Amino acid sequence: MLKKYNGKHNGKLRLLTVAMSLALSLVITGCEFDADDGAQGVSGSNGADGKSLPRALNVEVVGRFATGTYGKSAAEIVQFHKTSNSAFAINGADNHIEVISLTNLSTTEVGNPVADESLRSNAFTFPLTVTVTDLVGLEKTIALGAVNSIAIKDDLLAIAVEGQVKQNNGAILFYHLSALGEGTFIKAVEVGALPDMVTFTPDGTKALVANEGEPNADYSNDPEGSISVIAVAEAVPANTATTINLTTDITFSDDNLSATDIDTDGKRMAILTTSGVKFAGPVGNTVAKDLEPEYITVSENSKMAYVSLQENNAIGIINLDNLTIEVKALGYKDWGKYQLDFTNKDAVPEFKSIKGLYGMYQPDTIASYTWNGATFIISANEGDARDYAGYSEEVRVKDIIDPAELNKTLSVELQQQYDQSGGKDYLGRLKVTTALGDADNDSEFEQLFAYGARSFSIWDKNINLVFDSGDDFGKISASILGNNFNAAHTENKGDNRSDDKGGEPEAIDIGTINGRTYAFIAQERAGDLFVYDITNPFNTAFVTHYNNRDFTIDYKMDDGLADPCDINAGMNCSQVNMAGDLGPESIKFISAINSPTNKPLLIIGNEVSGTVTVYQVTEQ
Structure with a gap:
């Protein structure tokens, strides 16, 4: 079944063809073990009586909530509370949480998916100052800033809030949720700088926090990244958190290393750099300052956790028994073996291979699941650069060879491809890092390293690459959206992000439907939703695509402005409410057994459109 796109038919895009999914999986998807050479992985099946084949899924919008606020992160991280049948969504614009009732959610598609506003919310607020207990048992007050993340375990809600000064310590606020989704405050627990993500272990005995520790603009204050672990007993959190620091709590599994090989920060940074971990910062940079924990997922048995270290192109393996972390580099995607569109100037999708160009995976959201008793991690490979007033690694390729900019050279092979392109x-036009590429420091770039891999990947528990979706995302999106692929989310301008990180795979979650395991991946820019059957990580298959956006609507905003819709700055948001979902930031899968409709659901928070969209996902 193939539904064609019609810009005046709700902006809805679907691709529900199993034959195409198999073809794409076999032709343009790479299964890799070695991050550098993309060697073919092992294939296999996991099922009987035809159940190993991908099944066609029907994805449809059954409800949608709109804040009416655009370009201000009014709908970011989403979670689900089963007792109250409510979706919880962070409203960063108003610094509260939207509690959206799904009790009477439809089981049939809404009439106009891109403009539907059938769901309503109540505001869940929290204080701007809290009292916490320090490590010696004394109480102190913390001034709070923006809310960044939420997690729900049964009826326990955890809210991650940064400090009023972003580089100061933040706090996790814990609440008991009622059958109506209302909260009774339990306590606040101090954590590290910029708690960007909080999650519970599956057994509910710990809350884990990724403290990103971002610097301020001029890099005069760069706090250390860290992981906070808060014990939870009978739904009551401990008064204080245990910190996994990124200095002495880092471990190395290489038996060739002795204690004296890793007893200083300089030695640890050198070893990690040699292994492929990317460090990029000004003078005075350290391992703990440079590593910025982004997103955590936990193994099914609650013994191990995994944290994305996005800017460093790495994943940390956390041992929850001894509270140590091992940092594993992810390697690089060889764009000489795949194709990408690297310019926004031609305004059309055109894919080419470039030898000597590599993509850093740099995942944002990660998730995990179990196959044959082993843990596998999936990653949305968005990419991210350090680009601050006090230090920036970001540069366009043309500026490398511009005498007025870097005034360096490209290798003969890269220069030939530059000219031929x-x-x-x-x-x-392509943006790359200055932290890599000139390995011998002779002012010649022998290689280029771009941000993100424009894909999703599957890694084993030791962070070896099992599967990467290759150039699927770009080619699938271009096939369906045409010139609108890689569009910006602040206006309907196609091919706008090809020179940066492409569609920017941002959000990812895993769900099981009738015995099959699926990965749901959303791209931040054009808004694509991709679904893959990952039941067997060594035999994955593309299943379907959906985009809840109308590209015929004329609008323009600038999320860098205090008022992203400021008409005095040339912005126009008069019709943006008809444009659909913009900037998907997070996904939450709800299984049929937990769903208020008894059917599997996806809840997606869209930060630019300020909308929360609920999809029903069923087998055809």
Whole structure:
């Protein structure tokens, strides 16, 4: 079944063809063990009587909530509370949580998915100052800033809030949730700088916090990244958190290393750098300052956790028994073996391979699941650069060779491809890092390293690459959206992000439907939702695509402005409520057994459109 896109038919895009999914999986998807050479992985099946084949899924919007606030992160991280049948969504614009009742959610598709506003919310607020207990048992007050993350375990809600000064310690606020989704405050627990993500272990005995520790703009204050572990007993959190620091709590599994090989920060950074971990910062940079924990997922048995270290192109393996962390580099995607569109100047999808160009995976959201008793981690490979007033690693390829900019050279092979591509308006447009590429420091870039891998990946528990979706996302999106692929989310301008990180795979979650395990991946920019059957991680298959956006609507906003819709700055948001979902930031899968409709659901928070959209996902 193939439904064609019609811009005036709700902006809805679907691809529900099993034959195409198999073809795409076999032709343009790479299964890899070695991050550098993309060697073919092992294939296999996991089922009987035809159940190992991917099944066609029907994805449809059954409800949608709109804040009416655009470009201000009014709908970010989403969670689900089963007792009250409510979706919880962070409203960063108003710094509270939207509690959206799904009790009377439809089981049939809404009439106009891109403009539907059938769901309503109540505001869940929290204080701007809290009292916490320090490590010696004394109480102190913390001034709070923005809410960044929420997690729900049964009726226990955890809210991660950064400090009023972003580089100061933040706090996790715990609440008991009622059958109506209302909260009774339990306590606040102090954690590290910029708690960006909080999650519970599956057994509910711990809350884990990724403290990102971002610097301020001029890099005069760069706090250390860390992991906070808060014990939970009978739904009551401990008064204080245990910190996994990113200095002495880092472990190395290489038996060739002795204690004296890793007894200083400089030695640890050198070893990690040699292993492929990317460090990029000004003078005075350290391992703990540079590592910025982004997102945590926990193994099914609650023994191990995994944290994305996005800017470092790494994942940390956390041992929850001894509270140590091992940092594993992810390697690089070889764009000489895949194809990408690297320019926004031609305004059309055109894919090419470039030898010597590599993509850093740099995942944002990660999730995990079990196959044959082993844990596997899936990652949305968004990419991210350090780009601050006090230090920036970001540069366009054309500026590397510009005498007025870096005034360096490209290798003969790279220069030939640069010229053949069309020069400064083509390969020259691509943004790359200055932290890698000139390995011998001779002012010649032998390689180029771009941000993100424009894909999702599956890694084993030791962070060896099992599968990568290759160039699927770009080609699938271009096939369906045409020139609108890689569009910006602040206006309907196609091919706008090709020179940066492409569609930017941002959000990911895993769910099981009738015995099959699926990965749901959303791209931040154009808003694509991709679904893959990952039941067997060594035999994955593309299943379907959906995009809840109308590209015919004329709108323009700038999320860098205090008022993203400021008409005095040339912005136009008069019709943006008809444009659909913009900037998907997070996904939460709800199984049929936990769903208020007894059917599997996806809840997606869209930060630019300020909308929360509920999808029903069923087998055809």
